Amino acid sequence: MRNVTRTALRQTFLVVTFAVVESSLLWFLNHSIATGILAGSGVSLLCFWLLAHDIAAFSERRVRVGYILRYLIYALVLASAGLVSTVFFMGCVIGVFNGKLTIVLFGRWLGETQSDPQ
Numbered sequence: 001m002r003n004v005t006r007t008a009l010r011q012t013f014l015v016v017t018f019a020v021v022e023s024s025l026l027w028f029l030n031h032s033i034a035t036g037i038l039a040g041s042g043v044s045l046l047c048f049w050l051l052a053h054d055i056a057a058f059s060e061r062r063v064r065v066g067y068i069l070r071y072l073i074y075a076l077v078l079a080s081a082g083l084v085s086t087v088f089f090m091g092c093v094i095g096v097f098n099g100k101l102t103i104v105l106f107g108r109w110l111g112e113t114q115s116d117p118q
Contacts, residue, residue, distance in 0.1 A: 008052040014102040015041050015048070019095060026091075036081060036091020043077045043092070044099030 019041035023034035047070045054066035074096065081092040 008049060010106075011048055011099070011102060012045055014106055015045055015098050018098045018102060022094070022098070030087055032085055032087045033091035033094075036088040036093075037095040037098070038091075039077070039081065039088075040092035040095020041098045042095070043073060044096050047073055048099055 019038055023037045026037065027034040050066055050070050050073075078089065078092055078096070082089040
């Protein structure tokens with residue numbers, strides 16, 4: 001459980017850093033896209049923490065409620081962002097992909113443990 005929490009904290013730090021840098025750079029171009037990036041990154045973090053909770057509780061239950069809940073949250077947030085404006089929607093999509101991008105770029109660092117033989 002400790003490794004899952006440490007990985008989740010590292011992921012949170014990286015996503016927040018990406019979101020703040022992206023939205024501060026894009027704030028002067030369009031406030032709506034910067035706000036969308038922050039909202040999408042927040043949803044990405046929420047869903048990542050739900051995933052970490054599901055991993056920790058995986059041995060106790062077999063029902064995939066967390067999987068359905070995470071993608072329902074993604075669908076609701078992106079659908080509501082699409083109703084606000086197209087630019088806000090694109091910012092939310094970028095923000096949601098911030099979580100995926102940090103896993104791709106820093107996956108090895110996120111998954112390191114003390115018992116790694118190499």
